[in-house]
Structure formats: structure tokens, C-alpha cells
Amino acid sequence: MATNNSNKSKIIYTALAWGISGMIFFPILWTLLTSFKTEAEAISANPSLFMFDWTLENYSDVLARSPYFNHFWNSVVISIGSSLLGLIIAIPAAWSMAFVQTKRTKHLLMWMLSTKMLPPVGVLIPIYLMFRDFSLLDTKLGLVIVMTLVNLPIMVWMLYTYFREIPHEILEASRMDGCSIGEEIFHVLLPLALPGIASTLLLNVILAWNEAFWTLILTAANAAPLTAFIASYSSPEGLFYAKLSAASVMAIVPILILGWFSQKQLVRGLSFGAVK
Amino acid sequence: MGSITLKQVTKTFGDVNVIKPIDLQIHDGEFIVFVGPSGCGKSTLLRMIAGLEDTTSGNIDIDGKDATNTPPAKRGLAMVFQSYALYPHMSVRNNIAFPLKRAKVPPAEIEAKIASAAKILNLGDYLDRKPGQLSGGQRQRVAIGRAIVRQPSAFLFDEPLSNLDASLRVNMRLEISELHKTLDTTMIYVTHDQVEAMTMADRIAVFNAGVIEQVGTPLELYQTPVNRFVAGFIGSPKMNFIEVEPVDGNPTSCVGVRPEHLKVTQDKGLWTGKVGVIEHLGSETFLHIHVDGVGPLTLKADGDCPLKYGDNVNLTAPQNKIMHFDAAGKTLPPTPFSGN
Numbered sequence A: 001m002a003t004n005n006s007n008k009s010k011i012i013y014t015a016l017a018w019g020i021s022g023m024i025f026f027p028i029l030w031t032l033l034t035s036f037k038t039e040a041e042a043i044s045a046n047p048s049l050f051m052f053d054w055t056l057e058n059y060s061d062v063l064a065r066s067p068y069f070n071h072f073w074n075s076v077v078i079s080i081g082s083s084l085l086g087l088i089i090a091i092p093a094a095w096s097m098a099f100v101q102t103k104r105t106k107h108l109l110m111w112m113l114s115t116k117m118l119p120p121v122g123v124l125i126p127i128y129l130m131f132r133d134f135s136l137l138d139t140k141l142g143l144v145i146v147m148t149l150v151n152l153p154i155m156v157w158m159l160y161t162y163f164r165e166i167p168h169e170i171l172e173a174s175r176m177d178g179c180s181i182g183e184e185i186f187h188v189l190l191p192l193a194l195p196g197i198a199s200t201l202l203l204n205v206i207l208a209w210n211e212a213f214w215t216l217i218l219t220a221a222n223a224a225p226l227t228a229f230i231a232s233y234s235s236p237e238g239l240f241y242a243k244l245s246a247a248s249v250m251a252i253v254p255i256l257i258l259g260w261f262s263q264k265q266l267v268r269g270l271s272f273g274a275v276k
Numbered sequence B: 001m002g003s004i005t006l007k008q009v010t011k012t013f014g015d016v017n018v019i020k021p022i023d024l025q026i027h028d029g030e031f032i033v034f035v036g037p038s039g040c041g042k043s044t045l046l047r048m049i050a051g052l053e054d055t056t057s058g059n060i061d062i063d064g065k066d067a068t069n070t071p072p073a074k075r076g077l078a079m080v081f082q083s084y085a086l087y088p089h090m091s092v093r094n095n096i097a098f099p100l101k102r103a104k105v106p107p108a109e110i111e112a113k114i115a116s117a118a119k120i121l122n123l124g125d126y127l128d129r130k131p132g133q134l135s136g137g138q139r140q141r142v143a144i145g146r147a148i149v150r151q152p153s154a155f156l157f158d159e160p161l162s163n164l165d166a167s168l169r170v171n172m173r174l175e176i177s178e179l180h181k182t183l184d185t186t187m188i189y190v191t192h193d194q195v196e197a198m199t200m201a202d203r204i205a206v207f208n209a210g211v212i213e214q215v216g217t218p219l220e221l222y223q224t225p226v227n228r229f230v231a232g233f234i235g236s237p238k239m240n241f242i243e244v245e246p247v248d249g250n251p252t253s254c255v256g257v258r259p260e261h262l263k264v265t266q267d268k269g270l271w272t273g274k275v276g277v278i279e280h281l282g283s284e285t286f287l288h289i290h291v292d293g294v295g296p297l298t299l300k301a302d303g304d305c306p307l308k309y310g311d312n313v314n315l316t317a318p319q320n321k322i323m324h325f326d327a328a329g330k331t332l333p334p335t336p337f338s339g340n
């Protein structure tokens, strides 16, 4: 009886999981399929799922029309650059919040999180003007700075949660053993928190890779990453669904591959240490 | 060298005054134990000596120099934590080498020191394992090994044995005492276990709610406790306390008799009671005796005590073993006691 029951619920849960995953994945699948259609089939009133003339034309068109590899390289520099710079700032910040708590630490953490609740448009004008005055518009450096700032609260929070799991006494032991604060972080904290730091880095690379508000506004031609490359197919000459889809696929494939190979790490990171 | 002087040291967390002003002189080479019930501030004071907590007011001198604001790394002290606090990502060898590497000791010398620590602590077979692959006792040895290689001027232990099982605890207790004799270095040892304190200490400081009630050798504390708290804390089983009505000219409000001084007598005695639960330990017997108007008293008898549950007995104690306390719990000079 008991096993029968748990078998049944196992089947239900599995079906549910597949159903939800299917729902989430369907738009991506549709994009993938559309990228192999002709423009005419892409906007057809009764679209077919698989029965169409498969073509690679969109991909060759897109590659011929835009400098894909430039955009790709910009995306790499911006996402990895901002994540690394963010780590350099977030590690000491999270260290102090996790291990040198004061009465105000909790408030500070909440305040940092609250900046994520602010609509980015709220600071659009000042940031745009500052970028103009510092000549950072359409530069990779400018984008790295903005992406770092945008993701910093998440990085500090994630690292803070990880650091909290590390027994305080181990760090104190290193202090007794003659470590300066830098040595304590470098020799003891970082090796112990390595899985957490890796997850933080990965998640932020993905977030920065997919970010499309600031990247679209602050770049033109030189520093435009793949998000701007996708967007360029949605405007001036009208909509080209098939090419837009091909561009989207080319933009998300690198990050999907990264995500695929690091999924174990990511799941662990995103469960915020809840599962040990 | 390892003499430590605490001068009017205090500690507050927020509004809570955890350490009231404490003065204490710890001599070079002595084994001093901080003992007291849990939550009384022993660990906090030890951590202040280590430099892991800052001192709210007062001064801590180490070897005659003010170290109140010196960072832990610069105090020349070594600490063994209750949780051992080994570096889980390093082998035993690297755990022990860590403080030496930080001190930029030459590699050849590091090797020699690891070898000698491994020999003293029987760690030879485990040097290349990770802490996670060791038993509690072995981890404890590694933690001690990491402490001794630095040749600190004093060792600080915070309840180092409380995570070990009973038999191992007795062994490690002996090993630490032995180590103290070999190294001849100051050791400050925190525990809530008065047996550990009595067996290991040169001197004991008895803590209670952020103050030191008394400092003295184990026998001084046992024989001449300054107050009821110390009298009750030191000794096992605990001293029996009997409330008495204060009479004119005699401020005694309570008398204390240790279980080992309470005797069954054929005469009238001081108290009469009925034998309750009897605990046979083989070498000795603990009798719990219900005395009307006084409550339960514990009596420590020989191993072959013939009394049975329910027997009526008369109890007495030698006058010089009966301690007198006033209403505030302070020990009074002995006066003759003739029962309630």
C-alpha cells in the first residue's frame, strides 16, 4: 500500500515537473524552430511545429549583416569583467558583514537589496549624463562598471549567505595562527567558500550576459553586446521574426552551454546553502 | 615567558555587562583553570585575553607589556577551540605547518617541528589525512599540535574536551597535564566541569555571573571556600546545604556539610532521616537521605555500605567539617553547631 502510494505520487510529481519544464522551455524551443524557418513561414497564420522547409538562411544572413563575433566578444568582456570586478568588491564587503557584524549590518544588507527594487529607469538620466560627461558612453569599461554596480547587491548577499555557513572559529584560529585580515581571507575563507564563490561568479556572468536595459541604452556600435545585437533585428527596417530568432539563438547558445556545464554548481549556489 | 595580568577588565555586549571588573594575575608557567556554570563569561574573558574580543575597559598585560589593543596574531598566544577549528581544506601536516608558514619559518625547520609535534602527540600516521577523516580525539591532538609548534608564551584552551566521550576525556586530560609538565608553559584552561578543574589545575578561578568568586589551589577551594557558591560548585557530589534559623548573636543562616563528611551514627546525631535512593559505585556508595524539615541530604559511604532503602538513620558530622554561611552566602568563622 505504502509503496504503491508513494509510487503514484512519484509519477504525479514527475509529470508535473516535466509539464512545468515544458512550459518554461517552450518559448525557447519555438524561437529555435523559428530560426530555421523562412520569414514567410515565421509569420504564417497557422504555423507548423516541424513540417516546414528547414533553412539555415537566417543564420548566414545574420552573420553577413552584423559583426556577431564583435558582439559576442563584448558580451564576454562585459559579463566576465563585471563579475570579476564585482567579486573583488563583494568579497571583503561580505566578509565584514558576515564576521564583523554591528547593529547596523542587517539594515545595510536590506538597504542594498532595496536598490534592486528601484526601477532602473529611475536613475537612467543621472547615469546617462554621468556617462556622457566621463566619456563612458558606448565603451566596454562603462558597461563593466554599470553591470558591476547593478549586480553588486546580489553578489554581496550570495557571498554573505555562504560566508555565514563557515564556522567563525576557523577564521579566529587563523587569526591566532598569525594571519592578517588579508591572509585570513586568502588562505582560509576563500578556499572554504570556493563553491559559493564559483556559483556567485557564474550566476552573475549569466545575469550580466542577459541584461538588456543598460546595455541597450548605454551602447551604440562599439561596445554593444549580444543583447543589442538581438534588438537590432526588431527595429528599424520592421520585424524579421526568423532573423530575430536566429540572432537570439546565437546570443543564448554560449550562455546555455556555460549553464549546462555548471548546472550542479548553480543549483547549489541558488539554493543559498539550504542544501548541504 | 607567559605571565598575564588582568587589571579591572570589563566587557559589555550592547547593554549587557558580561564581565564585571576583573583583576587577576596569571603567573608564568602555571596551569590556571577558569571554572563556572555555563554563561558566566569564562569564554568571553579567554577570548579577550586572546584578542578575539576587544576589551570594553581595563587593561590586559602580557609579559609586563600592555597588550589590550594588540591584534591576536601579535600576542604570541595559542588557542585550542572547543570545535577544534582545524582548517578542513588542509592536511594535518599543513594544519600544523600553517602558523609556522605565517611566521616565515624556514621549510626545513617546519619539517622538524612537525615531526617532533607528531611524535609527542602520536600523529605520525595521520599527517597526510584531512581533518574530516579523523576521529574527535585525533582532531583534538592536531589542534594541540598546531598550538605547540609555535612555542607560544601561553596556551588558551576553551572547553577542549567537551566534545569527546567520557573515557577519551580522561585520557586527554592526562595528556594535557603531561604536556604542561613537559612544556612548562602557562596554560589557561576554561571548563564548566569542576572535576577537570580540580584534577588539572595549579590554581582555579571560580567564575559566577561575570565575576571571579575565588582564586586558589584546588585544595584551598575545597577546604576554605569563601562563600556558599564556591562551596557548592567545588566538590562532587555537591555540598549539602541546610538552612537554619539565625539566632541572636549568631548570623549563621545556612550550614554546609560535604557528603564525604556526613556520617551515620548510633547516637542521637544532628539529623534523623530515611534512606532513599542508593547509588553503588563499587568503591563508594552515595546515599540520598530524606531528612524531615531539611530536605534531601547526600551521604558518601564506603563501597560495602549495608544500609537499605527505607532504613531510618541518625546523621552527624565533625564540628570542624561543618561550614557556616551568613544570609548573603559569605563564609563565617566556624562556631559550634548543635542541630536545628
Ligand SMILES: Nc1ncnc2c1ncn2[C@@H]1O[C@H](COP(=O)(O)OP(=O)(O)O)[C@@H](O)[C@H]1O
Pocket: B013, B018, B036, B037, B038, B039, B040, B041, B042, B043, B044, B045
Ligand atoms: N557576541 C556576543 N554577543 C552578545 N552576547 C554574548 C556574545 N558572546 C557571549 N555573550 C553572552 O555573554 C555571556 C557569557 O558568555 P560566555 O563567555 O560564552 O559564557 P561561558 O563560556 O562561561 O559559558 C552569555 O550570557 C552570552 O550570552
Ligand SMILES: [Mg+2]
Pocket: B039, B042, B043, B044, B159
Ligand atoms: Mg564557553
